[in-house]
Amino acid sequence: MYRHHGNPTLCHRDAKMGSLCPGDSLYCIQACLQKRYDDRTASLDLSNLSIDPELQSTNKCLCLNQASDAELILQLIAEHFPQLLSLDLSYNNLSSLTDFSGLSALAPQLQSMNLSYNQICQAQEINVLHKLELKELWLEGNPFLASLESTSTYYRIVMNHFPSVQILGSFFVNEDLRAFLVPFVSRYFTIYDSTQRQQLLPLYHENCCCSFSLPNVLLPHICVEQAKEYLKENRNLLRVKRAALRQQLxxxxxxxxxxFLCNLPRTEHDLSSFTLDVWFQTPSLIGFSVAGIFKEESPKWKKLCRSFRRSFLIVPAMEACAQILNDQLVIINSYVDQYEDKCGPASPDPGSPGSNVALCDGNMAVLRNFSESTGMKVEWALKCLEDNNWNVEQAQDVFSLLKEKGTIPQDAFQAAM
Structure with a gap:
């Protein structure tokens, strides 16, 4: 990656460059792009393009914030990288994305974009790219983020433009928070994955509390067998009805x-799979959640893959002295029984959103009404409700938005529709 912190140096475009680029200049640019292209991942790294050392050595300069240079790059992408899946445009001083509106036609398979650390001041700018069916998007370091009220506002804006996004790049209210939390999380899970979990003691407040639960999901028999070690500690309030037992757990x-943590099975977390969501911050308290996947060592099974979500309340102090006041751990069992070489999340068929959630009578009524009001089949209505935490009003808004955009498959609807 050709990255540095701070904004890239502005330069004046070579007068010879543009869409009618002479042979020598065009050859240099093509060679530069080929070196920045990874054919294994079909990704093109154009970060900091204006200060590319090879182009500078030949007195060439490409500034993607100039229309002619952006047009040239798009022409080369269409000609040489039509199967492009990932594009990195970070650190290019972009204040407008209008010049890249043609990407959806030139690189129709594009799934990932990095627009970090540019000069995008208006959230509406990203609408220029709305025809792309992006699954991954990074926007951190752009000025418009500073004007947003919360992380949830950020997510809502992005999802309105890109409903297919599955991975949304890191968003922190400020860099101090990032510098505080990322090392803390890394240190915590490094110790947790070691054979010395007792070293976590200094990271917990003297009067802290912790709870553990498994989701209320009906799993295949073999997966239930694999979860037996956790069942005795499961404090899922939908299953544990007695107040005394809830207190005991x-x-x-x-x-x-x-x-308690020392008695849980040995683990190996995949830090690259982590997502971190800060949902509460005051000068004296920070609330955040970490989600990801991990391998679990078991004498009975080969290494199992599980996913987890962990919510923490911590007292922000110096990183070494931060203390956890509340720790809530949820582990989701894998639908795949054995993993030999590496751990990866099970991938359900995206065209079939079926679920095995154990529903109470109240939820069944909500599901039935929502299915009737939207005209969707029960399994699709269930997925929509689950994705919106059973917030019917929010689920209805999301359904209306996706239906208007035409992104809901026709087979999601009942025959009457």
Whole structure:
């Protein structure tokens, strides 16, 4: 990656360059792009293009914030990289994306874009790219983020333009928070994955508490077998009805909490799979969640793959002294029983959103009404409700938006539709 922190140096375009680029200049640019292209991942890294050392050595300069240079790059992408899946445009001083509106036609398979650390001041700019069916998008470091009220506002804006996005690049209210949390999370899980989990003691407050639960999901038999070690500690409130047992399953004070964690199976977390969501921040308290996947060592099974979500409340101090006040751990069992070489999340058929959620009578009524009001089949209505945490109003808004955009498959609807 050709990245540096800060904005790239502005330069004046070579007068000879543009869409009618002479042979020598065009050859240099093509060679530069070929070196920045990874054919294994079909990704093109154009970050910091204006200060590319090879172009500078030949007195060439490409500035993607100039229309003619952007047009030239798009022409070359269409000619040499039509199967492009990932494009990195970070650190290019872009304030407008209008010149890249043709990407959807020139690189129709594009799934990932990095627009980080540019000069995008208006959130509406990203609408220029709305025809792209992006699955991954990075926008951090752009000025418009500073004007947003919360992370949820950021997510909502992006999802309105790109409903297919599955991975949304990191968004922190400020860089100080990033610098505080990322090392803390990395340190925590490094210790957690070691054989010395008792070293987590200093990271927990003296009066902390911790709870653990498995989701209320009906799993294949073999997966239930693999989850037996966790069942006795499962504090899922939909399953644990007795108040006394709920109280008993809570872990209080640092000794109980760390003792409980030490008794859980050995793990190996994949830090590259982590997503971090900060949902609460005051000068004296930070609330955030970490989600990802991990391998679990088991004497009975080969390494299992599980996914997890962990919510923390911590006292922000110096990184080494930060203390956890509340720790809520949810582990989701894998639908695949054995993993030999590496861990990867099971990929359900995207065309079939079926679910095995155990529904209570109240949820069944909500599901039935939502299915009737939207005209969707029950399984699709269920997926929509689950994706929106059973918030019917929000699910209805999302359904209306996706239906208007025409992104809902026809087979999602009942025959009457």
């Amino acid at each position: 809570m872990k209080y004070n640092r000794l109980q909490v760390v003792g």
